[in-house]
Amino acid sequence: MTFPFPSEEWTHAYKDAVNANERYRVAGKEWTFGPVAFVVSKDPSKGLEDDAGMILDVEGGQCRGTTFVHGLAAVESAPFIIVAPYERWKEVINGSVDPIQGMMQGKLKLTKGHLPTMLRFVESSRQLVVSASKVPTKFVDEA
C-alpha cells in the first residue's frame, strides 16, 4: 500500500515511520521545543492549489501526533516551520538531498524557528527525513 504525498494519509503514515525509527528516538530524546511543520509550497501544476502543511507533534524522541493542513496560516502556531517546493520535498524523501545540505543550498527554508536549537538537533532532523523515506510514497505527479 502506498500513500499519496502530500496527504493526510501520508502524514499519518509518517508518524508511524518516525516512531519506528530507533535512531530518531535517541537523537530526538532531548527535544522539548514543540511541533515541527513541513510545508509543501502550492504548485497548481502538481495539483497543489494551496500550501500543504504537515505538523509533527514531536517530543522526547517520539511523534505524539500529526496534523495535515492547508494554507500557511494553519501552521503558524508551530514553533519551527520548514518550507520547500514539492520537487524539493520529493528529492528529500527519495534521499537525493540531505536536509542540512538542502538548507545550506536554499532548497529548504527554515521560515520560523530558533536556528541554534535546530543546529543542536541536526541528527534528529536528519532522522526525521530518514523516516520520511521509509513511508511507502506515491508522488502526486507520478502515474
Next chain:
Amino acid sequence: MSGLRSVELAPGADQNGFAVMISELVKQNVIDHPEKARDLARLRGRVAIVVEDARVAITLDCRGAGVDVHNGIVGIPDLTIRASSDEITRMSLIELLPRVGLPDPRGPVTREIAKASREGKIRVFGALANAPTMLRLTRLLSVN
C-alpha cells in the same frame, strides 16, 4: 552596541541558504549570549567559508561595526575555511570555556573538530596570521 543591526545580507546573498543561515545564526547567538556582541564589534577582515559537499560559499566582510554576508567568495579573504556541511554544522556546536571563551579542549565536539582538522577534513587557510579573527569567529558561530 546592537548586534541585531550589524549583520546584513549583501545584495543577492538572500538566495544563498548558507548565507541566510550564518546571518541568522550570528544574530541569534548575539541575542542569546549578549557577551558575543563584543566579538562582533571587534571582528575585522574577510572570511570565506566554503561548504564543499553542498557547493556553496560565502564571504563575511567584517568591518568592526558589523558583518556583511556575501554570496560566494568576494575579494581576497584573510581567512578561508573549507569543510563539509557536517563539519561546518559541528563547528557551530563547539564547546567554549566559561569566561575566557576559548574552545574547551575537553569538549567532545571540540575534540572531534580538532581530529577533523588533523585529518584534513577541515582546512583553514590564514589562521595563524589571523588568530584573533579565527577565535572571535569561532565564538560568534558557536551556539554555546
